Amino acid sequence: AQKVTQAQTEISVVEKEDVTLDCVYETRDTTYYLFWYKQPPSGELVFLIRRNSFDEQNEISGRYSWNFQKSTSSFNFTITASQVVDSAVYFCALRPIKAAGNKLTFGGGTRVLVKP
Amino acid sequence: DSGVTQTPKHLITATGQRVTLRCSPRSGDLSVYWYQQSLDQGLQFLIQYYNGEERAKGNILERFSAQQFPDLHSELNLSSLELGDSALYFCASSGGGGGDEQYFGPGTRLTVT
Numbered sequence: 001a002q003k004v005t006q007a008q009t010e011i012s013v014v015e016k017e018d019v020t021l022d023c024v025y026e027t028r029d030t031t032y033y034l035f036w037y038k039q040p041p042s043g044e045l046v047f048l049i050r051r052n053s054f055d056e057q058n059e060i061s062g063r064y065s066w067n068f069q070k071s072t073s074s075f076n077f078t079i080t081a082s083q084v085v086d087s088a089v090y091f092c093a094l095r096p097i098k099a100a101g102n103k104l105t106f107g108g109g110t111r112v113l114v115k116p
Numbered sequence: 117d118s119g120v121t122q123t124p125k126h127l128i129t130a131t132g133q134r135v136t137l138r139c140s141p142r143s144g145d146l147s148v149y150w151y152q153q154s155l156d157q158g159l160q161f162l163i164q165y166y167n168g169e170e171r172a173k174g175n176i177l178e179r180f181s182a183q184q185f186p187d188l189h190s191e192l193n194l195s196s197l198e199l200g201d202s203a204l205y206f207c208a209s210s211g212g213g214g215g216d217e218q219y220f221g222p223g224t225r226l227t228v229t
Contacts (some may be wrong), residue, residue, distance in 0.1 A: 101164045
C-alpha cells in the first residue's frame with residue numbers, strides 16, 4: 001500500500017517570502033512516480049511536475065523548485081518569492097510504475113496563503 | 117484549460133436519488149479516471165477505465181458504477197445517494213502509457229440534501 005503525508009496543513013506567508021512544502025511518502029515499490037498538483041480557489045487540479053524514482057536530480061521551473069531525496073522518502077516543493085497568485089492547496093501524489101492501473105495516491109494537501 | 121471536460125459543474129439532489137456525472141477526456145487519451153474529493157476523506161481514487169475496459173478499482177462504493185463508451189467519454193453513476201456522498205468528483209485522463217501524467221477536469225460538485 002502507498003501512503004503520502006503532507007504534515008503541513010496550512011502555511012501563511014507574506015508576498016515575496018519563500019515557502020517550502022513537505023511531502024513524505026511510503027511505498028514498497030522500487031520504481032514509482034511522484035507528482036505535485038496545485039488546486040487554486042477555482043477548484044481545478046493543475047499538474048505541476050512528475051519525477052521518476054530513479055532520477056534524483058532536483059528540478060527548477062521558474063519560481064518553483066523540487067527536491068527529491070530517496071534516502072528520506074521525501075519530495076519537497078519550494079516556491080521562491082511567493083506571489084498572491086500562488087495561494088492554493090498543493091497536493092503531492094505517488095504512483096507505482098509497475099502496478100496494474102495508474103491510480104494516484106494523494107497526500108492530504110497543504111493550503112498556502114500568500115498575503116500581499 | 118486541461119482539455120478534460122466534465123458536466124454538470126454543480127449538482128444538487130436529495131438523499132436516495134441517482135445521478136450521472138459525465139466526462140470527456142482530452143483528445144487522444146485512452147484512460148479515464150474518477151476521483152472523489154471530500155473534506156473527511158481527501159482526494160481518493162475511485163476507478164480507472166482504459167479504452168472501454170475497467171483497469172483499476174479503488175475505494176468505490178457498490179452504489180457507484182462507471183463505464184467508458186466507444187467514443188471514450190465516461191460516466192459515473194451514483195445511486196441511493198447519502199449525505200456523505202456530497203463531494204467534488206474529478207475526472208482525469210491520460211494517454212494510458214505508463215509514464216503519462218493525469219490531467220484533471222474542473223470537477224462536478226455534488227451536494228446531497
